[in-house]
Amino acid sequence: MTHLSIAIPTRRSLEQSRFSIESALIYADKCNARVIISDNSQDADKARWLSGLGANVTYLHSTAQDATLNLINALEHVTTPFVMPFADDDAIYRLDDQQPMNLVDLASDVVCVRPRTFTWIDEGGVIGGHDFIIDEATPAKRIRQYSLRHGGNNSLYYSIFRSDLFVKVFNIFHRSNPLRAGFSDWCLVYALIASGKVIFDPSAVCCYDIGQWASQARIETRMRSLIQQAGLPEAVQPYLSLFYFLDLYVLLMWRELPLDAKERLEAAIACAQIYLPGFAANVTSQPNNYSLETRAFADRLYAIQHPHTLFLEVLPLVDAIKPGVGEAYLRFYEALA
Incomplete structure (x- = not known):
C-alpha cells in the first residue's frame, strides 16, 4: 500500500x-x-x-x-x-544503507518526518545542513524550540507531513488570508509543529537550493519581490514582523487546529514572544522608521497581558500601511476562530 x-x-x-x-x-x-x-x-x-x-x-x-x-x-x-511538498529546483535522495522510517508505525503525536537537509548554491555547493528534531511536549514549547533551532532557514517545510493536517492548514490559510504572501510558509510550519512533533529520517536527504537567499543583497531582492506580489508597499519592510505575528496568531486560533484551550492560549503567547519584542526593540532603536502610533504600541507592549489584545492593537498599525488590510485580518480571524 x-x-x-x-x-x-x-x-x-x-x-x-x-x-x-x-x-x-x-x-x-x-x-x-x-x-x-x-x-x-x-x-x-x-x-x-x-x-x-x-x-x-x-x-x-x-x-x-x-x-x-x-x-x-x-x-x-x-x-x-x-x-x-517538493520544489522543482531541489533534490531528494533515499540512502540505501540507512533504515527508512516506517510511516505506518509513527506515534500519534508526530506530525512531521524530516529529511537531513543540505542547503546549497550553484556557485558554492553545500553551505550548511540541518537534521534537528522538534520534540517538546507542548505546542508553545515546540514553537519556541523551532524559533531557536531554525537559524533563519525554513526548509523544514519540505518534509513529510500528515496529509489531513497539512492539506487543511495550507488550504484554509491560502483561501482565507488577506495577502497570501510568499513568506507565509513560516506561519504554516509553526502551526503544523504546534500540532505535533517532528522526527528525523536518516535515510532521506534533501538538497535545498538556497541561492536566492544566499546573501543580504539577494535576500533584499527576494523580499522586495514577495512584498510586491502580496500587494504591499515597499515601505512595509520594517513592519513585516507584525504580519508574521498576525498570520501565525490567526492560524493558532483556527478552530480545527488540534489544540485545547490552554494549549491554544500558551501557543499564542509564544507567537507574540517570538515576533513582537524584537519588533519593539527595532522601533526603540530606529524610531524615525516608524509612525507615532507604532512607537506608542512599542512603549506599552510589555504592559499588554493577553495575546488577543495584542492582535487587536496590531490591526490599525498594519491598516495604516495598507488601508483595509487590518479589517481584512479581522475578517480572517473571525472566519477561522
Missing part, C-alpha cells in the same frame, strides 16, 4: 526542472510513493515527458497563476495519509 504522495508544483522548463523531478521519481520508486506533478510552465516538451512517466505519477496540466495555486492543485489529488 502506498502511504506517501510527493506533491510537486512546477513552472520551470523541462531543462530547468528535469533533474529535480527525476530525483523525486527515484526517491518515490524506492519508498513506494506516488508523485503528483502540477505543471503550469506551458512547456510542450515538458508536458509530453511528464505524460509518459508511468502509472505511479499523476500529471496535472495546470493554468494556476502562481506557485501557491499550483500546489493547491496538486494537493487536491492527494489520497495518501502522508504528503511531502
Whole structure:
C-alpha cells in the first residue's frame, strides 16, 4: 500500500526542472510513493515527458497563476495519509544503507518526518545542513524550540507531513488570508509543529537550493519581490514582523487546529514572544522608521497581558500601511476562530 504522495508544483522548463523531478521519481520508486506533478510552465516538451512517466505519477496540466495555486492543485489529488511538498529546483535522495522510517508505525503525536537537509548554491555547493528534531511536549514549547533551532532557514517545510493536517492548514490559510504572501510558509510550519512533533529520517536527504537567499543583497531582492506580489508597499519592510505575528496568531486560533484551550492560549503567547519584542526593540532603536502610533504600541507592549489584545492593537498599525488590510485580518480571524 502506498502511504506517501510527493506533491510537486512546477513552472520551470523541462531543462530547468528535469533533474529535480527525476530525483523525486527515484526517491518515490524506492519508498513506494506516488508523485503528483502540477505543471503550469506551458512547456510542450515538458508536458509530453511528464505524460509518459508511468502509472505511479499523476500529471496535472495546470493554468494556476502562481506557485501557491499550483500546489493547491496538486494537493487536491492527494489520497495518501502522508504528503511531502517538493520544489522543482531541489533534490531528494533515499540512502540505501540507512533504515527508512516506517510511516505506518509513527506515534500519534508526530506530525512531521524530516529529511537531513543540505542547503546549497550553484556557485558554492553545500553551505550548511540541518537534521534537528522538534520534540517538546507542548505546542508553545515546540514553537519556541523551532524559533531557536531554525537559524533563519525554513526548509523544514519540505518534509513529510500528515496529509489531513497539512492539506487543511495550507488550504484554509491560502483561501482565507488577506495577502497570501510568499513568506507565509513560516506561519504554516509553526502551526503544523504546534500540532505535533517532528522526527528525523536518516535515510532521506534533501538538497535545498538556497541561492536566492544566499546573501543580504539577494535576500533584499527576494523580499522586495514577495512584498510586491502580496500587494504591499515597499515601505512595509520594517513592519513585516507584525504580519508574521498576525498570520501565525490567526492560524493558532483556527478552530480545527488540534489544540485545547490552554494549549491554544500558551501557543499564542509564544507567537507574540517570538515576533513582537524584537519588533519593539527595532522601533526603540530606529524610531524615525516608524509612525507615532507604532512607537506608542512599542512603549506599552510589555504592559499588554493577553495575546488577543495584542492582535487587536496590531490591526490599525498594519491598516495604516495598507488601508483595509487590518479589517481584512479581522475578517480572517473571525472566519477561522
